[in-house]
Amino acid sequence: MPLQLTPATDQYCAFARDLTRRAMMRYYHEFDLLWIEEAFDQAWRWREQWLVVEDDKVLGFCSLSQDRQALYIRELHLLESERGRGVGGQVLELLAAWADERRLPLLRLTVFKSNPAQALYRRRGFEAMGEDECFVRMQRAIG
Template sequence: MNDGPLQLTPAGDRHLAFARDLTRRAMLPYYQEFDLLWMEEAFDQAWCWREQWLVTEGDQVLGYCSLSQDRHALYIRELHLLPTHRGRGVGSWVLEELAVWAASRRLPLLRLMVFKSNPARSLYARHGFVEMGEDECFVRMQRTIVLSQ
């Protein structure tokens, strides 16, 4: 990491095609493995109601994350990095940053779902996420956020 500090910066509609393409390329092998249908329309609809953030380093875009929340949790709906930026600690930084965000929003949980066969499960476990349940394709994971008084 050398082009400046890592940041999460707001993503707008002009970033939709980038995010959709990155997500499709990252997730298509899992969709095929579990015989699921990738639907671009569903991605585009979710883009409108979720919080969208670019993962940046200086002026370079490394990936993006998509969030939602309810009264109890901040949900990581998507977290994808360009292949050249994986394995550099960027994903770890994003997870820790989102834990800080959850605490600042007074949300006691950080939650996500991951495909059962996705090796990112071990990254999430290293960052305090525990498996809460699973179905045929996905594992639900959550991390408890310690809220200061």
């Protein structure tokens, strides 16, 4: 069965929060930022939440929002055991197709400056559009 995104119900909030915290804590420490559990839980309620699934196995999750111009990837995290085998790239291509289906001209994300995932994003057509002391804002044109 190919990789797919399936809706994440509230029962997956703790899984997603823990996965995000484990993946991002090194960057929070590096940039002296405070991880706030309640902020994650609040965002969970208003964003679109999707599980990354392959053969009925949950590999990770992504969190999305959108406006008139773009589909925003707010979170995209995979279990450590699933990284480095092309899953992230496949998810990015699925999300680009979703942006196209929704008639949105852009796919956007924000990434920590020191996160090596930037290389993946660049390979998948994302370009840096701006930065601050912690983050790089990136986007990919759709269509």
